[in-house]
Amino acid sequence: MRKLYHFNGGVHPPTHKTESTQTPIAQAGLPSRLVVPLHQHAGSTAKPTVQVGDRVLKGQLFGMPQGSVSSAVHAPTSGTVTAIDMQVVAHSSGLADLCVTLLPDGRDEWAPRVSTNYLSTPPEELRLLLRLSGVVGLGGAVFPSDLKLRPGKHKVTTLVVNGAECEPYITCDDMLMRERAGEIVRGAEMMRYMLDADEVLIGIEDNKSEAIAAMQKAVSENNFSRMEVVTVPTIYPGGGAKQLIRVLTGIEVAAGVRSTDLGVQCFNVATAYSAHRAIEHGEPLISRIVTVTGNVQHAQNFEVLIGTPVNELVALAGAKPDTNGHIMGGPMMGVPLPSDHVTVTKATNCIIESSPALFPPPLPEMPCIRCTRCVEVCPADLQPQDLYWFAKSKNFGKAQEFSLFDCIECGSCSYVCPSSIPLVQYYRFAKSEIWANEREKEAANLARERHEFHLMRIERDKQDKAEKLAQKEKAALAAKAAAAAQPGTDAAAIDTLRAQVREIAHPDAGLNKE
Amino acid sequence: MFSPFITHASSVREIMFKVLLALLPGIALYVWYFGPAILVSITLASVTALATEAAMLKLRRRPILPFLKDNSALLTAWLLALSIPPLAPWWLVVVGTMFAISISKHLYGGLGNNPFNPAMIGYAVLIISFPVYMTHWISPQGMGQLELSFVEQMQFIFGGQFPSGVTLDAVSMATPLDTLKTQLHSGHVAADVLQMPIYGYLGGHGSEMVALGFVFGGAYLLANRIISWHLPVAFLAALFATAGAFHLYDASHYAPPLFHWFSGAAMLAAFFILTDPVTSPTTLRGKLIFAAGAGFLTYIIRVFGGFPDGVAFATLLMNISVPLIDAYTQPKVFGKKGNK
Numbered sequence: 001m002r003k004l005y006h007f008n009g010g011v012h013p014p015t016h017k018t019e020s021t022q023t024p025i026a027q028a029g030l031p032s033r034l035v036v037p038l039h040q041h042a043g044s045t046a047k048p049t050v051q052v053g054d055r056v057l058k059g060q061l062f063g064m065p066q067g068s069v070s071s072a073v074h075a076p077t078s079g080t081v082t083a084i085d086m087q088v089v090a091h092s093s094g095l096a097d098l099c100v101t102l103l104p105d106g107r108d109e110w111a112p113r114v115s116t117n118y119l120s121t122p123p124e125e126l127r128l129l130l131r132l133s134g135v136v137g138l139g140g141a142v143f144p145s146d147l148k149l150r151p152g153k154h155k156v157t158t159l160v161v162n163g164a165e166c167e168p169y170i171t172c173d174d175m176l177m178r179e180r181a182g183e184i185v186r187g188a189e190m191m192r193y194m195l196d197a198d199e200v201l202i203g204i205e206d207n208k209s210e211a212i213a214a215m216q217k218a219v220s221e222n223n224f225s226r227m228e229v230v231t232v233p234t235i236y237p238g239g240g241a242k243q244l245i246r247v248l249t250g251i252e253v254a255a256g257v258r259s260t261d262l263g264v265q266c267f268n269v270a271t272a273y274s275a276h277r278a279i280e281h282g283e284p285l286i287s288r289i290v291t292v293t294g295n296v297q298h299a300q301n302f303e304v305l306i307g308t309p310v311n312e313l314v315a316l317a318g319a320k321p322d323t324n325g326h327i328m329g330g331p332m333m334g335v336p337l338p339s340d341h342v343t344v345t346k347a348t349n350c351i352i353e354s355s356p357a358l359f360p361p362p363l364p365e366m367p368c369i370r371c372t373r374c375v376e377v378c379p380a381d382l383q384p385q386d387l388y389w390f391a392k393s394k395n396f397g398k399a400q401e402f403s404l405f406d407c408i409e410c411g412s413c414s415y416v417c418p419s420s421i422p423l424v425q426y427y428r429f430a431k432s433e434i435w436a437n438e439r440e441k442e443a444a445n446l447a448r449e450r451h452e453f454h455l456m457r458i459e460r461d462k463q464d465k466a467e468k469l470a471q472k473e474k475a476a477l478a479a480k481a482a483a484a485a486q487p488g489t490d491a492a493a494i495d496t497l498r499a500q501v502r503e504i505a506h507p508d509a510g511l512n513k514e
Numbered sequence: 515m516f517s518p519f520i521t522h523a524s525s526v527r528e529i530m531f532k533v534l535l536a537l538l539p540g541i542a543l544y545v546w547y548f549g550p551a552i553l554v555s556i557t558l559a560s561v562t563a564l565a566t567e568a569a570m571l572k573l574r575r576r577p578i579l580p581f582l583k584d585n586s587a588l589l590t591a592w593l594l595a596l597s598i599p600p601l602a603p604w605w606l607v608v609v610g611t612m613f614a615i616s617i618s619k620h621l622y623g624g625l626g627n628n629p630f631n632p633a634m635i636g637y638a639v640l641i642i643s644f645p646v647y648m649t650h651w652i653s654p655q656g657m658g659q660l661e662l663s664f665v666e667q668m669q670f671i672f673g674g675q676f677p678s679g680v681t682l683d684a685v686s687m688a689t690p691l692d693t694l695k696t697q698l699h700s701g702h703v704a705a706d707v708l709q710m711p712i713y714g715y716l717g718g719h720g721s722e723m724v725a726l727g728f729v730f731g732g733a734y735l736l737a738n739r740i741i742s743w744h745l746p747v748a749f750l751a752a753l754f755a756t757a758g759a760f761h762l763y764d765a766s767h768y769a770p771p772l773f774h775w776f777s778g779a780a781m782l783a784a785f786f787i788l789t790d791p792v793t794s795p796t797t798l799r800g801k802l803i804f805a806a807g808a809g810f811l812t813y814i815i816r817v818f819g820g821f822p823d824g825v826a827f828a829t830l831l832m833n834i835s836v837p838l839i840d841a842y843t844q845p846k847v848f849g850k851k852g853n854k
Contacts, residue, residue, distance in 0.1 A: 007848070013520055092516075168520070242848065254849025331519040359519040364580060366526050367626030371791040372742075373524075380848040385796055386840075403847045411518035418524045419626075425516055 002230055005250040007243050009377035010235040011412045013168050013332065015207060020171045020291050020299035025179055027303050028290075028316060034076050034102040034307030035343040036062055037089045041136040042143045043069030045098060054081045057111035059284050062100045065131055071144040072134040075102060076286040076305035078109040090310070090328055090345050094338035102307065113282030123149070123194040126279060133278035134285040134346075139241070139268030140329065142347045145275060148267070149194045152260035158249055159197040160266040161188045163204040163211065164232060164239030167330030170350040172289040173269050175301045177204070177211035181218035184269050187276030189224055195265055200227040201248045202269070205234040236332060237410040241266045243379055255380075255406040270349075290344060292317040294327070294352035304344050310351060311340040319353045327352040331359065332411045366419035374413035374423060380406045384413040388423050391430035396437070399430050407431075526625075529740055530585030536734045537592055537786065540727030544596075547654045547720030551600035551667045555607050556592055562611040563591035570620035586625050590614055593633035593786060597779060597826070598640065601652045601662075601686055604671050606644060610636040630833045631793045634826045641821060649822055650686035654720030657712060660684050690718035691778045692822045694769060703766040708773065717776030725781035732785025744801040745794060746784040752809025753780060760817070774813060778823040783812065787825065793833045800836075800843040808832045 039045040046063025050056060056075040063073040080103045086096040118126055127146040136142040139162055161184075165173040177184060185202075192200050202219075204212050215229045232238060232247050242253050245264055253259045259266060267275075270288065277283045286306055290313065293299035297318030304313055310326060327334040328348055337351075352358075374384035382403055390399035404427060413423045544552050567587040571578045591611055598607055614636030622628040641648045655661065662670070662677075662685050669675050676682070688696065690713055697707040707713075716722045735741045757771035774780060779787070788794060788805050795804045808828045815824025 011522065013522070246848075252849040252851065254847075257849065325515060327517075327519060329517075331517070333517050334519070335517065336515045354515075354519065359515075362521065363525065366580070366584065367624065369526055369529075369586075369626045369791050370794075370796055371529065372796045375796060381845055381851075382847055383796060383844065402844075406847045406849070415518050415520065416522050416524070418526050418529055420521065420525070422516065424518070 002228070002248075003250075004230070004232060005247050007238075007246045007252075007379050008381050009375075009379050009412060010238060010243075011377050011415050012234075013236055013415065015234075016169045016293070017171050017174065017207070020169070020293045020301060021174060023298070023300050025175050025289055025301045025303055026316070028305065028308060028313055030077060030104045030106065030108065031305070031308045031312045032104075033082075033309070034079075034104065034305060035087055035309065036073060036076065036100045036102065036307035037087075037343070037345055038063040038073050038098045038100065039089075040073060040142060040306070040345040040347065041071040041134075042141060043067065043071070046070060046073045048084055048098070048100065050075075050081050050084070050100065052081055052084055055079070055105075056081060056102065057109050059111040059113065059286060061132075065144075069144060069147060070131075071136050071146075072132050072284065073100075074134055074284040074286050075100075075111075076307050077102070077104045078107050079104040088338055088342055090337055090342040090348060092335035092338070099343075115282055116279050118190045118193060118279050123151075126190070126194055130275060130278055133274075133283075135271065135274050135278050136285070136346055137268055138270035138274060138288060138346060138349065139239075140333075140347060140349065141241075142345075145267065145271055148260075148265060149191060151195070152258060154261055154263050156195045156260055156265050157198045157263045158265075159188065159192050159195055159200045160241075160245050160248055160264060161200060161202040161269055161272055162239060162241060162244050162266055163202055163208075163215065163269040164244050165208070166205060166234070166236045166239035167332055167334075167350075168236070169293050169352055170291050170330050171293075172291045172301055172349050174208050174211050175291075176270055176273060176289050177208070178214050180273060181211075181214040182222070183276045183280075184273045185215065185218045185222055185224060185227060186280070187272035187274070188227065188267070188269075189222070190275055190279055191267060191272060192226065197265070198226065200224070202227065202229045203232045203244045203248050204229060205238060206231045207234045237379055237408070237412065240379065240408055240410060242408065255403070285346060288344075288346060288348070290348055291350040292353075293350065295320045295323045295355040295358055296353050304348075306344060306346060308344045309340070310337060310342055310344065313344060314340065314351060314353055317353075320355065322355045322357070323353045324356060325354040327354055327359075332415065333409065362422065363420040365421050368419055368421060371418060373416045373418065377412040377416050379410060379412065380408055382407060384423050387430070388421060388426050391426040394430075394433070396430055396434050400434065404430055404434075526584045526586070530589050532738060532740050533589055533735065533786065534585060534592060536731030536740075537596070537728075539730045540724050540782070541592075541596070543724045543727040547723060548600065548652050549655060549667070550664055551652060551671070552595070554668065554671060555598060555600050555602070556595040558604055558607045559591035559595040559611045560588055562608045563587040563615050566612050566615040567620075570616050570624075574620060574624065576624065581625060584625060587615055587619075590619070590632045590636075593782070594636045596782060597633065597637045599648065599651045599686070601650065601667060601670065601682075602647045603674055606640060606647050610640045613639050626792055628792060629836070631787060631790050631829055634787060634829045634833075637826045638830060641826070646682075649688065649692065650682050651689050653685070653687045654712075657719060658685060658687065687712070689778065689822055690721065691816060695817075698767060704769050705765065708769060713773075717773045717778075721778075722776040725776045728781040728785055732781070735785060735789070741785065741789040742798070742801065744798055745788045745805040748802045748805035749784045749788055749809040749812075750775060750780070752806035753813055754809075756810050756813040760813075768817070774816070778816065779825040780812065783808070783825040783829065787829055788832075793829075793836065795836050795839045795843065797840055797843040797845060799845070800839040803839050803843065804832050804836065807835070 044067040047066045048063050049061050058078045060075045065072050082103050083101040087099040089097045131146040135145045163177050188200050219227045246252050251262050274285045289301050290304045291301050326337040326340050328337050368385050370385050386402050407427050409424050411424050568578055571581055614632040618630050618632045618635035619628045712719050714722050754771040757774040760768035761770050795801050811828035812824040815827050
């Protein structure tokens with residue numbers, strides 16, 4: 001048995017996973033239209049490469065990565081681009097972002113696909129391939145995978161593959177591991193090759209015995225001797241990258257530290273699967289597995305094209321009439337969707353239809369009694385009651401001093417708080433205030449610099465003008481003096497000067513003349 | 515709506531209720547050994563606490579019902595009532611409770627914001643202002659020179675009248691802790707003094723059983739994870755160690771450590787007073803330091819101070835140090851502890 005490590009705290013919310021694991025992954029099929037955001041990943045928005053009216057093939061590029069942190073976006077099926085405009089996207093802010101709207105033609109016709117033999121391809125090229133295939137972290141952070149596969153200052157010894165899936169209700173990784181374990185492990189092996197890691201540890205929580213069995217079978221069938229499936233205890237947030245790395249390797253990755261600098265890297269199982277699809281089959285990331293659960297008739301996992309409207313997806317599972325909202329993600333860290341007209345993105349792992357019975361409104365907030373239940377469950381070893389105090393009193397400096405930015409917003413503290421204080425909301429508020437302050441400070445600095453430059457320029461122009469004026473006056477005076485000294489030579493002198501200039505400008509012309 | 519969308523069912527009200535529940539075994543044994551008068555003071559304190567709480571919430575323009583239902587005022591009332599001699603005029607309980615709730619709780623900002631344990635503030639005010647009433651404890655049944663019926667007790671509590679020829683001194687006694695102090699002053703040896711029948715097996719006939727009742731209730735709180743073990747263990751260990759050291763140094767003048775555990779309010783403090791989350795540190799190391807300090811100070815005040823017990827002042831002195839203790843015992847956060 002491998003020695004497993006422990007992290008502080010964690011909670012055991014009811015898992016509600018069996019509801020959506022009764023039937024295999026179903027194909028969601030073609031929706032009436034697809035709205036594909038060009039910003040589905042961490043970093044900069046992809047630059048559109050199609051125009052309204054274009055006919056595109058499945059897998060054709062919609063957007064090119066722009067800047068160092070970015071990823072590509074592709075057409076999920078064949079059809080016609082009907083709009084490239086701002087639309088409300090799947091984000092709790094309800095803000096609009098640049099999206100490509102595609103009207104499917106129903107033929108689902110692929111663009112040419114090329115398989116790549118990864119063993120004969122330099123990692124550098126494989127990384128570019130992943131970037132252009134739009135492969136990003138499907139565990140939730142949607143960070144471009146190619147960047148995480150770059151060699152760092154230190155050699156990566158351990159590649160952690162995250163199949164823990166600790167959030168209640170979500171089963172997309174579980175079902176993917178049960179049904180497509182072979183492609184996951186081959187994708188993980190490709191990643192191991194690119195990182196030149198010594199070992200691959202696939203962490204799966206012990207409540208997913210079928211997934212564990214399938215993955216173990218896949219590892220042994222493929223004879224990956226440096227790969228091991230490790231069963232980890234079921235605890236929330238044990239599937240957080242930092243927590244899983246800790247449990248499997250004992251290494252604690254502090255906030256703001258790159259895990260590669262500590263010799264470890266972590267990918268979600270679905271990301272490994274997508275990397276395999278991209279390299280082995282030449283298929284960019286245009287679909288993903290989404291759990292549709294909660295207040296629905298048949299909770300189930302679907303393979304969904306990116307850009308599928310949420311309302312069309314949940315209709316497949318049969319939303320019940322008393323549904324009062326839609327949560328993207330799990331009940332611990334998920335975000336409420338602004339409406340069900342938004343579309344599935346690469347970050348959409350789960351849609352939970354909510355109802356007052358499933359998620360009753362929180363009790364009224366009471367004062368903190370410093371009971372420290374939050375301290376007991378905090379996986380980041382923070383003092384949530386102190387952070388709450390500082391956030392509430394807007395003492396942001398003190399909040400930072402007490403490691404506010406080490407908070408991973410897992411929600412365990414809010415989950416156990418007997419005073420029903422929405423602690424995570426306070427931390428989000430404090431963080432956004434601090435960011436806003438910093439931006440303001442930067443903007444003020446920039447404005448000050450601009451203003452100083454502006455003053456400097458005015459001063460410089462003034463001096464220039466004065467100098468020019470002085471020169472002009474001097475020249476005029478000199479000319480006057482010269483004219484006074486040699487009257488009548490003006491015209492002759494000018495002619496000579498013109499001839500000289502002509503000669504300098506066209507020396508050959510002068511020669512030819514002769 | 516925002517995440518997390520689910521919560522674990524628990525509330526301040528439930529926590530406080532469980533603490534009240536945990537006090538019941540001790541109170542039952544109190545009634546068994548000392549008669550039902552304590553129930554009268556608990557009721558009196560409870561009514562006063564709720565009325566004061568409601569009045570203060572109204573003055574502070576806070577929602578009254580949710581806070582009245584949180585059981586925290588009741589807990590303060592019960593703890594204070596248990597610290598006051600049951601045979602005391604009704605207004606003593608009322609004044610102490612009113613002071614505890616209005617001054618030491620609400621003037622500091624109400625639930626969650628009071629730096630001092632309200633019940634101990636109430637006790638401190640009473641022992642300084644009315645030392646006579648606060649030091650005449652009811653004798654355990656079958657031990658007093660003269661025993662009053664329950665009706666006669668009520669007549670004294672509410673009317674200030676004893677049956678003719680009876681004085682407060684005649685129906686009450688000094689606590690075992692007090693008796694030991696006066697007996698030692700008059701030249702007796704600790705071992706001999708502790709042979710007196712009022713000392714029972716461990717720390718005082720009757721009162722030691724009440725203390726055991728509190729231990730029982732404390733075990734329930736520990737099992738339900740309402741309190742952490744750090745506070746009672748550090749308090750009792752420090753009290754034991756200090757008492758043990760003095761006892762080893764001079765057994766004729768210093769009582770054995772077990773006596774100090776089971777007399778006075780030591781067990782009440784260990785499981786119910788120091789464990790008040792609002793007025794104790796939040797870090798684990800801080801809890802150990804806080805409770806150990808309280809244990810040490812309790813002994814020092816008991817043995818060398820002028821008050822019958824040291825728990826209240828030890829608690830208040832340590833309450834005042836909580837912000838400092840918390841500031842200096844911050845644990846290292848994830849990733850900054852040094853790996854593995």
